[in-house]
Amino acid sequence: MKIGIFGLGYVGLTTGACMLRSGFDVIGYEISDIKRKELASGRVPLCEPGVGPVVIAGISEGRFRVADHPSKDDLPDVFFISVGTPSDDRGGTNLKAVNSVFSTLADMRSDLALKGSEIVLRSTVPPGTLEVFARKFEALFRVVPVAFYPEFLREGTAIKDFENPPQTVVGKLANSPNPTKLISIFEHLDFEYRVVDAVSAETLKFACNGFHALKICFANELGRIVSSFGGNPREVMELFVKDTQLNISPRYLLPGAPFGGSCLPKETRSLRNLSASRGLQTPTICSCEESNQSHFSYVIDCILALNPKRLAILGLAFKKDTDDIRESPTVEILYRLAAYGGIEFSVHDYLVRPETAFGVNQRLLDKLISLPKISFSNRVGEVLEGADTILIMHTDKRYELVTRNLECPIIDVARWEGMSRANTVGILESRRSSGAGVGIANKVSM
Numbered sequence: 110m111k112i113g114i115f116g117l118g119y120v121g122l123t124t125g126a127c128m129l130r131s132g133f134d135v136i137g138y139e140i141s142d143i144k145r146k147e148l149a150s151g152r153v154p155l156c157e158p159g160v161g162p163v164v165i166a167g168i169s170e171g172r173f174r175v176a177d178h179p180s181k182d183d184l185p186d187v188f189f190i191s192v193g194t195p196s197d198d199r200g201g202t203n204l205k206a207v208n209s210v211f212s213t214l215a216d217m218r219s220d221l222a223l224k225g226s227e228i229v230l231r232s233t234v235p236p237g238t239l240e241v242f243a244r245k246f247e248a249l250f251r252v253v254p255v256a257f258y259p260e261f262l263r264e265g266t267a268i269k270d271f272e273n274p275p276q277t278v279v280g281k282l283a284n285s286p287n288p289t290k291l292i293s294i295f296e297h298l299d300f301e302y303r304v305v306d307a308v309s310a311e312t313l314k315f316a317c318n319g320f321h322a323l324k325i326c327f328a329n330e331l332g333r334i335v336s337s338f339g340g341n342p343r344e345v346m347e348l349f350v351k352d353t354q355l356n357i358s359p360r361y362l363l364p365g366a367p368f369g370g371s372c373l374p375k376e377t378r379s380l381r382n383l384s385a386s387r388g389l390q391t392p393t394i395c396s397c398e399e400s401n402q403s404h405f406s407y408v409i410d411c412i413l414a415l416n417p418k419r420l421a422i423l424g425l426a427f428k429k430d431t432d433d434i435r436e437s438p439t440v441e442i443l444y445r446l447a448a449y450g451g452i453e454f455s456v457h458d459y460l461v462r463p464e465t466a467f468g469v470n471q472r473l474l475d476k477l478i479s480l481p482k483i484s485f486s487n488r489v490g491e492v493l494e495g496a497d498t499i500l501i502m503h504t505d506k507r508y509e510l511v512t513r514n515l516e517c518p519i520i521d522v523a524r525w526e527g528m529s530r531a532n533t534v535g536i537l538e539s540r541r542s543s544g545a546g547v548g549i550a551n552k553v554s555m
């Protein structure tokens with residue numbers, strides 16, 4: 110069986126690698142010339158453990174090909190759509206890329222029907238999206254099975270998650286046939302799956318990401334309360350998650366950094382936007398954004414309490430084991446601290462590299478490293494040299510080891526260590542009276 114994948118980003122390339130591992134041939138359709146060229150030259154334009162070697166081997170064996178659009182002489186049996194669905198200006202979902210893919214496929218509908226191809230939407234989309242596209246591209250949906258199959262992978266563990274998903278759900282429209290070829294892929298991978306209506310599958314995806322964000326907010330808010338009484342937030346929550354009868358899984362429940370990445374912030378904005386569009390009052394769900402912002406303020410206070418002059422920051426990506434800096438908490442913290450002036454930053458990450466960043470990540474990184482008083486390196490020793498304060502943002506054991514015997518103050522946000530706001534008020538006052546940070550002062554005071 111031949112698999113086609115639209116969008117060779119974090120999800121699309123992982124899907125490609127997993128399909129190759131399962132023995133299928135893959136054609137990736139990617140709109141970015143640079144990404145296509147990189148792949149054609151045997152370079153993988155992102156860091157995701159395990160993906161690179163499989164994709165490169167697939168390319169050299171001729172089992173992974175890359176093109177800008179499908180050709181009717183070389184049609185896949187199953188098309189996965191994994192293009193980006195970023196937030197729009199109002200917190201809704203920008204569906205332009207998905208629309209463009211459906212439009213391409215609609216133009217080829219007779220060839221797709223002849224081949225018996227199926228279309229599987231994997232991009233995260235708001236409830237009701239498949240129905241909207243079914244109306245818009247009615248002629249395509251009439252002759253080709255189209256399903257929504259939410260993706261539950263996490264960056265950094267994407268292959269593992271793809272091959273062992275927490276659950277497998279296929280959403281389809283009432284009058285659409287079962288996507289039998291897609292289901293035969295699951296059989297091969299030994300997945301259990303459930304077929305539900307498209308709106309349920311679309312909403313389930315938002316429910317999962319919204320709940321992940323909510324759990325993080327709860328853990329971080331509770332952490333702040335425990336800290337204020339002199340208790341140990343990690344200990345409290347480590348005990349809390351031991352109760353797996355009533356407290357569900359430990360994931361997302363250990364206090365640490367504010368949440369970030371390309372998904373949770375986007376989906377919390379989308380949920381607020383969806384509620385508002387239906388005139389619904391959903392204060393718990395809507396408060397996640399505010400709660401996360403207040404946690405940023407708390408972390409900033411803890412850093413400023415140490416009055417750093419030269420701050421070494423370990424971990425720039427939104428979490429360890431990825432090079433993705435989209436909505437990274439570290440990036441947000443850097444901008445907020447930079448607005449105060451007077452701090453020099455040296456930043457380390459094992460995987461983020463200016464020379465290998467692409468697309469949005471490249472633009473974000475270029476902007477960040479053009480900040481005054483910031484240096485960036487992939488050598489941790491270089492970054493630590495001369496630092497008077499250290500900020501650890503990733504739960505990476507290597508950071509624990511390399512900082513173990515250092516004498517300067519360390520704030521390990523990822524593990525909630527060294528987090529204290531003592532003396533913050535005095536420092537904020539003096540920074541404010543020197544005119545620094547006026548623009549964001551109200552965000553920082555709590």
Ligand SMILES: NC(=O)C1=CN([C@@H]2O[C@H](COP(=O)(O)OP(=O)(O)OC[C@H]3O[C@@H](n4cnc5c(N)ncnc54)[C@H](O)[C@@H]3O)[C@@H](O)[C@H]2O)C=CC1
Nearest residue numbers: 116117118119120138139140192193194206232233260264
């Ligand atoms: N990153 C993650 O951990 C997860 C993401 N998702 C969802 O999967 C989707 C993709 O996410 P990412 O892979 O992170 O995005 P990404 O931004 O890394 O990749 C999207 C790719 O699609 C390409 N593209 C855009 N329009 C195209 C078109 N018309 N034809 C072909 N290629 C096109 C872009 O150039 C880019 O390479 C989003 O809807 C996201 O919400 C779902 C689960 C996990």
Ligand SMILES: O=C(O)[C@H]1O[C@H](OP(=O)(O)OP(=O)(O)OC[C@H]2O[C@@H](n3ccc(=O)[nH]c3=O)[C@H](O)[C@@H]2O)[C@H](O)[C@@H](O)[C@@H]1O
Nearest residue numbers: 260261262263264321325360361362368369370372373428
């Ligand atoms: O829909 C998506 O796009 C994906 O979004 C997230 O995956 P991802 O953003 O790759 O990574 P996560 O591990 O969920 O991390 C997101 C944020 O939560 C934080 N986090 C994660 C786990 C945890 O236990 N605690 C915690 O604070 C991370 O540091 C990060 O800031 C979801 O968790 C995936 O299940 C989902 O498929």
